[in-house]
Amino acid sequence: MQEGGGFDELSRLSASARGRTLSAEIDAMGHHGLRARRRDVRRMVLDDGVTYGAPDGTQVPWKVDPLPILIESTEWERLEAGLTQRARLLDAILVDLLTERRTLRERLLPAELVVGHEGFLVPAARVLLPGSRQLPMVATDLARTADGSWCVMSDQTQSPSGAGYAMATRRIVSRALDHIYRSLPLRRLRPFFDVMQMGLLQAAPPTDTVPQVVLLTPGPESETAYDQALLSTLLGHPLAQSDDLLMRDGKLWLRTTGRLHHVDIVQRRVDAAWCDSLDLRTDSRLGVPGLVAAAARGSVSVVNPFTAGVLENPGLFPYLPGIARALLGEELVLPSPDAWWCGDATSLDHVLGHLDKLVVRPISRGVVTETYMGPELDGATLGTLRRRITEEPWRWAAQEIVQPSTAPIVTTTGLVSRPMVLRTFAVAYDGDYHVLPGGMARVAGSDDSLVITNRAGALAKDVWVVEAETLGPPLVLSSAPTRSRRQQTVLPRLTPRGAGSLYWTGRYSERAQSTARLLNVVENLVEDNLTRTDTPGRTAMVAMLVALSEVTTVRPGFASADPGSAERRANPLPLLRALLLDPDLRGSLAHNALRMTRAAQEVREVLSLDTFGILNRLQTTLVEARALGDEVHIQDVASHAMEACLALSGLASESLIRDSIWAFLEAGRRMERAQLTVRLLRNTLAAERSPVAEALVTEAVLRVGDSLITYRRRMAAGVGSAIPAGEAVHLLVTDETNPRSVVYSLRRLIEALAETPDPVIEGAVNAIVDRLGTIDTDEFFLTRRVALFDLMADVETDLRGVSELIEAAYFEQQQASRSFSVPEIQGGWR
């Protein structure tokens, strides 16, 4: 537990009536109740699929503490006034740096502090947004000092992140503590995102139509991918990666499955230096070549402007009070810790003389964030730091160390106090800045950590701001323009990449479902027949084991050609368990489930929270099952997985409007089902067996194809073929009324793609359907069984061909790009 005479958010609650209410509720919950809330919160994080990018590139669950921070309305108003002033000040500095540069000429700001900052991108240093504001978005990191007042620790201006996480955290904590949440008059977060949307639209270049905004993202592996996706959903603006955008005729366009859409505004979550490989970092593949030129010409607005990152600069702090007086004619409201920029000779002396007592940082945040806490450094590190500062003093800034207030978090052993920081968010709209009422509070993840970042394991806390008693009219809801509503009905714009991810989400979910069904049927046969020899049941078991490994393409498997297959048939359970649970085994249920989740995460902004709830519960089921080792009950887990996949397809068919999102999910699902059925039949009924064994295999195949009940009903009613296998093939291949049949799947596939039809694909699919329409399914079993094998093999090849056509027509990526530069060499003479 953090010691010291600092300020504690919990003890502060007793100072106000609402605080006492919250405090009493916390007491009433008791240790047991708090731990239950902690569990609720963890479950909800998984259900909502809220994740954060770990350093290794994977997405890990967001960490939330159930207890909120409470801020009274009067205190919030004071803080809000300070935050809007700081935003206005930073905006004024940026405007000045992009235009007159009075701050530099009058030496209010040392030029080296600006020019030497990596955010000062020379090729973009003359790019201006239309209108008077140049800093539409800003976030501020604050800490509360021992006397309870807020002070600014740093500014986020490059591409502020976290507002989406604040919303996600609110959704969770408000449900976990719904009783208390509803009993207090609290400010809501949603209106802020409407202001953000309107503020963005105000930054648009002159246009006659509704401006199109995209949110430029580095991609689903990004540290804050969830934050970006939620923001995209809240604003109704599509997420776009580099491949989704291109420059034509000096304008920016969004590639969609149908056509190109002109883009007016880019809200970028890619750091400016990476936004354009023509004019900025030539090694970047995260941006769009030509974007700087287009922004300079004013055909697209990039928010925040490319050079905004120069304000993310701890060296600015000592100069802000003077600039506030000069540019705004105001005294700076929000204090910050005493700070020094080492480029100034006097400051340099002070910093070098107090190196062990200060926190020292470079003025630019590099690829690796460097923060040196003086008291924690050993002599050698101090020496190196001193040398680096002396060599290039202008690169460094230092601050007095602040002991932040502490806030309680719920742990297994009770409440523990940890240091806390708060990030607030502001957007420019209609001449002033508007602050999100609340923000994202973070507490250190461990007892001894002075660094509070998500990467260092910090927990998020919801921030509850009490509604003022005298209410002004709510800014946004009264003035929300109808055109932004109309724009939302035009959405979604689905990019080729997004369409591809949906298609593969559909395919993997169908593959996972089918693998689950196969495992269920096969393990059931194994249970009944493993100890027998030379019985028809045993034959059927072996046949289905082989079918399982052939359909899932797991090698080496149960097929007699596979080395070691005899041992595997004698003891199939280890491979069956791996096929269920091993995520590293290609073709396993766990592998397919993981691929499905990854594909869905690539387009999480267009999928519902329910989708991710199901996906995450499925992952939890598989992880828990893995922990059981040999004790795992295969059929239980497979059934669970099957239910999850059925729930997903239920969601898709019952809750999605029939737009392109549904269409590509559906197309993927149908394509996969057709392919798997064909492969299943080729590996089962195409081989000759004794009549009893064939009956068992037929039954197993029908169970895998979820058509056994229909089959039995038909046989009982005397409808259909007298040859059981023939009727099964009819049901699974040619029956126009069976949702599991190949023909039915292919007809739905064409329907799904009807919005943007492709005659070549349609022709190819119809050719398969026509061919299947001419076959006599009984004929295979009466005369030429091998013809069934050949037909299924042909159809499988044709289906792969169709899938390739679909990928080329709808999901095609742009060509690879590379940079060139003509060197300067002197010819002839010397």
Added chain:
Amino acid sequence: MSDLHDRRQYRVLHRTAYTYDLPVTSSYGRACLRPRPQHSQTLLEHTLTIDPVPQVTDETRDLFGNFTHYLEIHTEHERFEVVKESVLDVQWPEVDLDALDEHTVGGAAAVLRQDASLDPMEHALYTLPSAHVQLSEEVRRFAETAIPAGRPLGEAIASLYHQIYTDFTYTKGATTVNSTLPELLTTKAGVCQDFAHLAVACFRAAGLPARYVSGYIETTPPSGRPKLAGSGATHAWVSVFTPGAGWVDLDPTNDHLADSRYIVTAWGRDFRDVSPLRGVIFTDATKSSLSVGVEVTRLDQ
């Protein structure tokens, strides 16, 4: 030889061509080819011809005041050619290096930190390190010996271009666009671009604003031989800011100050700011070949 500080007229023909082994579908380019006006030159005529014809050619001026073209080509092509032709009047005044000896190198740097004749942003842009001019320990050591803080400024300028000229070998292909200064200090071989970067680094290490200048020189053939057409290339040298005389241009590749044979295209912090032609292509091509031809012809003789 005629007076190197008289008025002359030149035509510059500069052709750059890329050929690719597979078609390029889209090409985005940045050309910095239009000579900027300055005290030593007047631009009389200028044409830029690009093949295939770009869908967009957009001329702007960058932060340094250079002219730059944004090019966008969506015509499929396997060959990309840019030809520029300029006619200029050129006359460089003679610089009195002795007068500069009034300041030492260190003294000049101190004066310029407070000097209002240079915009503070420009001062910072040209004094801080840049992408190709990193002031590593090796570079600083070299700079301290080449132009010690106590040396008179005029003398330091002359000794710097002379030292680089004498100690380094001009070798085409010894370096690439991405070579670093420490590498150059080890191999002691490079081309004008490298020598210019090194001289810029020395001035900056001493606290003096210095910029990289891209342009052309009239190349005099070995006596008795005809001048080779198209054998030339672009050239690069250095400009350093001095108290009193302002910007002084020197050429470490050829061991003298700039004179009326020097034609300026653009300047910046280093090569990256003013490369004559660069871009991004969308293609499956993996190989390309580049050919550059420059002809500088004197018109007034």
